[in-house]
Amino acid sequence: MSRLVIVSNRLPLGDNPSGGLVVALEDALQSSGGLWVGFSGEPVDDPADRLVFHSGASFERAAFDLTARDYEQYYLGYSNSILWPLCHGRSDLMRIERDFPEGYRRVNAQIARLLVPHLRADDRIWVQDYHLFPLAGELRKLGVENPIGHFLHIPFPDFASCSAMPNPDELFEWLSHYDLLGFQAHRDLSNFEDAASDLSEIEPLGDNHYRLLGRVLRAGVFPIGIDTASFIEEARHSPAEDRMRSLTGAEMMIGVDRLDYSKGIPNRFRAFQTLLEYNHDLHEKIAFLQIAPPTREAVEAYRDIREETEHLAGRINGQFATVNWTPIRFIHRAMPRAVLAGLYRQARIGLVTPLADGMNLVAKEYVAAQDVSDPGVLILSRFAGAAEAMEEALIINPHDTWELAEAMAQAIRMPADERRRRHSALLQGVIENDVSWWSSSYLDTLG
Ligand code: ADQ
Secondary structure (H helix, E strand, O other), X not given: OOOEEEEEEEOOOOOOOOOHHHHHHHHHHHHOOOEEEEEOXXXXXXXXXXXXXXXXXXXXXXXXXXXXXXXXHHHHHHHHHXXXXXXXXXXXXXXXXXXXXXXXXXXXXXXHHHXXXXXXXXXXXXXXXXXXXXXXXXXXXXXXXXXXXXXXXXXXXXXXXXXXXXXXXXXXXXXXOOOEEEEOOHHHHHHXXXXXXXXXXXXXXXXXXXXXXXXXXXXXXXXXXXXHHHHHHHHHOOOOXXXXXXXXXXXXXXXXXXXXXXXXXXXXXXXXXXXXXXXXXXXXXXXXXXXXXXXXXXXXXXXXXXXHHHHHHHHHHHHHOEOOEOOEEEEXXXXXXXXHHHHHHHOOEEEEOOOOXXXXXXXXXXXXXXXXXXXXXEEEEOOEHHHHHOXXXXXXXXXXXXXHHHHHHHHHHOOHHXXXXXXXXXXXXXXXXXXXXXXXXXXXXXX
């Protein structure tokens, strides 16, 4: 079997790399001697002009360095101040600086140059996410003819958002060099088809094949999953199991997100406020635990969302708290996976309310963590890719504060047999379409 080479922005470092993506790809990486290439993690003054290999995993890991200028232009700049807001429908938050596009192209060209000497003729190359769109084209320029696939973890932008890019047609030129484009949801595939036909030259050839700018490629929907079996075990044996109940006498509602403006955290705070304003009987009966570690704080929009959420939580607590009850507890830290699993299991409601989201794994983790005999209720935004296959959740529009507040009330009062019926259907999907299914269905298609 041919070797699998993965390229992603971040390299899983540490002696025991056990993130979801790593677990998913480990089999494929091990069985045929895999290589994972990614950024070493911290910008350096004097970058190595080669890949630096790390030991300690069951597959090879090789890191590239970035300078502070690369990091600013490629990572904070083009990737997270242009592409991220654009793909999440927030073109208003874009910050386009003259040197961002050039820095993004330069870093991708550099990764290609460092990678080529390590490639073998029969390698399959799998590129992850929006940081690396130009990589296949850069590898092709250097003569690489191997199968190269791309998987986009975040939404594919619609035509209007694509048009807000500095050079919209360039995106399709970059994509045209891949053999397989993988998306999270059907809406992404249709956005790709629509935007490509308006901004580029695409011809559908049937059976998920397209001619894009003269090159033939495939595109398909491969919804990512979680490592369900191990998450279920972790939730069953979690140290958080009893801790939370003793902390509060109230039923718990939980939100777990990176502190990102795409996740709709202020919307859910406002809906919780509305719930409490109109349902006095729920005072002291329900408490909201929001866990949201800050990310990308070098980008201004992320500092703004932190201020906005802290301010809102403070205001709501000031309005409703009693001596015995704090309505919102807001934790800005990452939690060990096992603790998180136990907290999900204790929470009567899981709140996943993004304004835009590629998939959202928290929705799947919440379902996997439940006690099947007394499960909680998932409230899920229709804008999460996860909503396409999780119809038995309470599907809501996160912009509609009333609808979200009503869903919270419905979830709190939902009878046990309805909770079990909805949960069992959701759990079946999360078990069937787990992360191994995702990677093997993608890699089988890449061939
Ligand atoms: P993210 O935007 O990071 O991922 P998500 O899918 O929800 O979003 O994954 C977040 C992960 O981080 C989950 O596994 C969650 O448990 C973990 N996490 C969040 N807060 C945490 C905390 N406080 N402590 C510990 N762990 C925490 C991107 C896309 C998504 C897509 C994924 C995978 O934006 O749409 O689902 O990639 O493709």
